[in-house]
Amino acid sequence: MVYVSNGSRITSTPFHFIPTRIVTSVALVASSAILERKKLKSTSKYIYQTLFLNGENSDIRICALGQEWNLHKVYLCQSGYFSSMFSGSWKESNMMVIQLEIPDQNIDTEALQVVFGSLYRDDVLIKPSRVVSILAAACMIQLDGLIQQCGETMKENISVKTVCGFYAAANMYGLDSVTKKCLEWLLNNLMTHQNVDLMKELGVEIIEQLIQSSDLFVMQVEMDVYTALKKWMFLQLNPSWDGPIKQLLVDADTWLCKRRNELREEEPFLCTEQGLPFTPVFRHIRLQYIINDLASARILERDNIIPPDWLSRIYKQQWFAMLRTEHDNDNGPQEANKEEFEQNSMRCGRKLNKDGDYCWRWTGFNYGFDLLVTYTNRFIVFKRNTLSQPCGGAVSLQPRRHLAFRLRLASFDGCGKLTCSRSTGYQLLTLEKDQVCLKQSPPAR
Structure with a gap:
């Protein structure tokens, strides 16, 4: 039996009973479609080679970043940027040569070559290593289709090496779906696959978003979040550190101890000038699940990173929670808030x-x-x-x-x-x- 896509059942006819003329007709139609696709492909390739690469019958010259492109207004008008330029009362509407100002440092001549060429062809190959530059150029000349393709390329190629760059570019050029995808990747991997280079790249703003989220994959418990932040902070303050991930915590603890001993600082690190920028991040640690373990509580006291008043509030909060449990028969949450x-x-x-x-x-x-x-x-x-x-x-x-x-x-x-x-x-x-x-x-x- 053969089943069509909607799930209804039809009975197949044995192949040798199908009339020969129908088979021949299908074959001819298929051959015709193949020839048509080949012809269209050849036409597209011809247009790209003759009009874009060779610049034949060009009616406008675009100059930018020390390079020139002999192009055609009818093709450039696919871009919102050039369409507005040529159809309005701008002085460039009647000019044969246009000097294009490039205010974005992400744009280079290679990106402009790809973006201008995309106006003359149907398919554009975007390398992940070039996607940010191409996205910047596509946004400048307002090519929505190419912008969307850049976004899809970025989402498919998020990794430990690209996530920070893609996140920054997505924020800059308004690709919310890419921003969301990068954050999802970081929530899944920050704690589960810790990486020194990634920790160096992550700034305060993005780390704060990650640490406050209940979607953060935590291995094993909340104390590990504190430990990860301690390592991250050490790398932010010592970006030249180079070593294996297993050595990172040891060196971070040694650095903190040396700093306390040499400077004879009794003030918590987050209250110092050097530590103040990291305060918003550490505020999102759920300390109530750290101080319930004696060894972890002792580490907090030893490190002297967290201000005492933060801990005092948590200790008081937890004490009353315990009293409610013991004396008010507080059995826990009554609903999933x-x-x-x-x-x-x-x-x-x-x-x-x-x-x-x-x-x-x-x-x-x-x-x-x-x-x-x-x-x-x-x-x-x-x-x-x-x-x-x-x-x-x-x-x-x-x-x-x-x-x-x-x-x-x-x-x-x-x-x-x-x-x-x-x-x-x-x-x-x-x-x-x-x-x-x-x-x-x-x-x-």
Whole structure:
């Protein structure tokens, strides 16, 4: 049987019963279409070679960046820039030679060659290494189709080497879809595939956007966000540092220690002149999920990066949260408040290098909630550990505890490009003592 695209079923006819004349007719039509495509292709190639490259029958000369192009007004009018120039009352409308001012440093003669040539042909090959210059030139002369093609090229070629340049160009030339795609790539890769060169390139503004997002892939817990920022800040202040990623944290800690000892500074680093520019970024760390671990709290005190008043507010906030849990029987969120979730959720994750069984625990949040998480056979199992297994801290004995969560699974290729992403969306879960809850792997999106 043969099935057409809309899903309805038709019965095929055996091939030897099809009349010969129909087959011949189809073949002739197909041959005619092929000849027509070849002819159009030859015509396009002829126009590009004769009119653009050779400049035959040119009626206008464009001069820019020390180079000249013998072109044709009828082709240039495909551009909004030249169309307005030739149809209005501009002095250039009757000129045979136009000196083109190039105010954008991203534009070079090679980019202008591609952009002018695109007016004479249907297909333009845009190399990823040249896309920013071509985009700049296309925006200057207002070629919407070429601008869109540049945007698609950028989105298909985002990598650790291109993401910062593409992000800056997309912001400059108003390609919102490219900006969004670059941010998505960084949210997925900043923590999962840390890279020294990338950290050097990322400025305060873009890092601030990433750190405040609940979509940031965090490995393993919030303390790792603080650690990543410490390394990033060190590289911003020491851009000549050159070494392996494994050595970066050691050298960052050594630099901080040396600075404190030599300058004998008791003032927190973010309060100093050198540290002040980094304050907006560090404000977005969710400190409430760092101070719940003794070792992490001690590192914060040792580094002396965070101002004490920031920590005092968090300690007070967490103390009252604990009192509400113990004395007011606060069992956790009663509804999935998306805004609150976005700002205050605990960000944690695990990297699964291959298919198999995995188990880990997230503790210390919501006071006394010891959550065991198991991934097996494409199922996620949540278990509220109360009495069945040892726990290093206090465990709540309240009959029920509520948990708001969003679970996301994602896979990446070797360049960090997202190949598959699944999400449960925002959900509420109620667990009794030692209760197990089975969640199937979220659906693909």
